Amino acid sequence: MSIFHTMGSPAIEDQTRVRDLLVVVDAGATYSPIPKPVADALVMRAVRRAITRPSDDRRIVREMGYAMLEYESLRTPTWITLSERDDVSLLGAVTLEELGLEVDPSSGTSR
Secondary structure, eight states: OEEEEEESSSSSSTTTTTTEEEEEEEEEESEEEEEHHHHTTTTOOOOOEEEEEOTOOOOEEEEEEEEEEEEEEEEEEEEEEEOOOOSOOOEOOHHHHTTTEEEEEETTEEO
């Protein structure tokens, strides 16, 4: 697990709307879901919908928005899926690639 900083909008650098999130890096997830209450606190608005597939292979329609995400010295705007209140926050494959990171299969860490 890693701690990432998220900001509500990549277009507006609003340091008052920053949240530290404990996320699980999951290269099997396409996008990075965060719970809707966190997105609401960041004033992140939905701009589209996408069909997602959780690990149980169901098809779920989720709203999506975008956020600025920061990890150590790396920063990128990225698509975020707005998940349910109790869902785990994940760092998906799209965001990993946008940050220039990959998962090291031998150690299970991002690099």
